[in-house]
Amino acid sequence: MTPLARAQRRLKAHPLALDAALAAGVLLCMLAGSFVDPHGERGVSWSIRTPDPLSLLLITLGAAALVFRRSAPMTVLALTGTCSVAESVTGDPRAPVAMSAVIALYTVASTTDRPTAWRVGLLTMTVLTGAAMLAGPLPWYAQENLAIFAWTGIGATAGDAVRSRRAVVRAIRERAERAERTREEEARRRVAEERLRIARDLHDVVAHHIALVNVQAGVAAHVMDKRPDQAKEALAHVREASRSALNELRATVGLLRQSGDPEAPTEPAPGLDRLDELAGTFRNAGLQVEVARADHDTRLPAAVGLAAYRVIQEALTNVQKHAGPDARAEVSVVRVGPNIEVTVLDDGAGDAPAPQDGGGHGLLGMRERVTALRGTLTTGPRYGGGYRVHAILPVKTRSSAPEDSA
Structure with a gap:
């Protein structure tokens, strides 16, 4: 001075x-x-x-x-x-x-x-x-x-x-x-939104795969002495589910890397093109899943495809956890005008408690994903028993519209 x-x-x-x-x-x-x-x-x-x-x-x-x-x-x-x-x-x-x-x-x-x-x-x-x-x-x-x-x-x-x-x-x-205060508040808001998105992804991945691992591990423990071949098959499914969970966790955590960190995985985000694979993982866990598609091979933006995939994944996970061992689930994907409609139904067999509408991180995460894309999500018990998850997602988002016109 x-x-x-x-x-x-x-x-x-x-x-x-x-x-x-x-x-x-x-x-x-x-x-x-x-x-x-x-x-x-x-x-x-x-x-x-x-x-x-x-x-x-x-x-x-x-x-x-x-x-x-x-x-x-x-x-x-x-x-x-x-x-x-x-x-x-x-x-x-x-x-x-x-x-x-x-x-x-x-x-x-x-x-x-x-x-x-x-x-x-x-x-x-x-x-x-x-x-x-x-x-x-x-x-x-x-x-x-x-x-x-x-x-x-x-x-x-x-x-x-x-x-x-x-x-x-x-x-x-x-x-x-x-x-300066506005810039700081905007930075804090963006950090909070990014943390919420990553937490939502982590919840979807962990809840789905850990639920499968839990079911298959229970099956293996139950038949280990009497039917070792079936126990071995169940353990193989446990290994496959844990490997998938690790891969998705690695991809999610890769988003947090800095520019000087090792290269992140380049595997694309999952979408409806992997719906059959997703249904197969639940079938291997003992859940009866039927898939019906009438979307006419619609090409969806990455954000819409990921949201639809996560909604179906979380809904089937809730069926696996709450609907009982003999539950049946139906998944339908239908193209209706400018929207894609995803519906997951179950018959609610068993005495396990159903998820409460609006409660839990899974339903909250689904609602946030759909609302972020200007869609609507409806969840609740079905008449006569069971549970229904219905999501309406716009095929074209704000970010995808310029690309389509170009």
């Missing part, structure tokens, strides 16, 4: 000391001016004179009042203006007492609003100039009287200009701070 910057910081930390120094400087200037006669005698342009004691007293009072110009600007202006009027009427009008009133007027104009500054400026200018012209010993057109008029106007104008500049700088600083 430079010595000038340190001095400015020290002065800002002690404003009273700065005002005291300013008052001392103004006092010296007024004292020096009070000993100078600008007219002189015998044709001399100026000469030395001795000021009146009253003038020296008024000069001292006006300069001392400037020490408190920040804390009480209006009071200081009234006091210095009174001293200036008294000097103009009773004393030597050439004594520069009005200098303290000009400094006080500048302070008032720089610390108040514009209408107040102009009203106070006009009042001060009128009172001081009128007192000097009407009650002073000099002619009304004397240059000392005109100087009071000019200097009071300059003081009010300069103070208003400084106030305006401070307001502009303050507004610029506030806009910069507001923009």
Whole structure:
């Protein structure tokens, strides 16, 4: 930090000391001016004179009042203006007492609003100039009287200009701070959305595959002694489900890698083209799944295909967990106009509790996925038993529309 910057910081930390120094400087200037006669005698342009004691007293009072110009600007202006009027009427009008009133007027104009500054400026200018012209010993057109008029106007104008500049700088600083806060809030919002999306993906992957592993492990433990071949087959399904879970987890976690990290997997996100594979994993776990498709091989955007795949995956996982061991599930994918409709039904066999509509991370994740694509999701018990999950997804999203038109 430079010595000038340190001095400015020290002065800002002690404003009273700065005002005291300013008052001392103004006092010296007024004292020096009070000993100078600008007219002189015998044709001399100026000469030395001795000021009146009253003038020296008024000069001292006006300069001392400037020490408190920040804390009480209006009071200081009234006091210095009174001293200036008294000097103009009773004393030597050439004594520069009005200098303290000009400094006080500048302070008032720089610390108040514009209408107040102009009203106070006009009042001060009128009172001081009128007192000097009407009650002073000099002619009304004397240059000392005109100087009071000019200097009071300059003081009010300069103070208003400084106030305006401070307001502009303050507004610029506030806009910069507001923009910075907006950027930080936007960054936090995007981070929260990304965390929610990753958490949703992790839940879909883990809930599906762990449910399959749990079922197959239970089958293997049940038939291990009597039917080792079936237990071996169940363990093979456990191995396959765990391998699939690890692959999807690796792909999801790969999204969190930085630019300098190892290359992430390039396997595309799952879609409805892998629906038969998904249904097969549940059939291997003992769930009877029937798939019916009438989407006419519609090409879906990656986001729509992934959302439909995850909805079916989560719905079948809930059937596996809640509908009982003898449950049957039906999956249908139908193209209806500009939308693709996905429906998962089960017969609700067994005594296991059904998922509550609107509760649980699985249903919440499905609803968030569908809503993010401007679709609708309906879930709830079926008439006569069972559960129904119905999702309507738009075939064309905002991001895919420009690509199709191109």
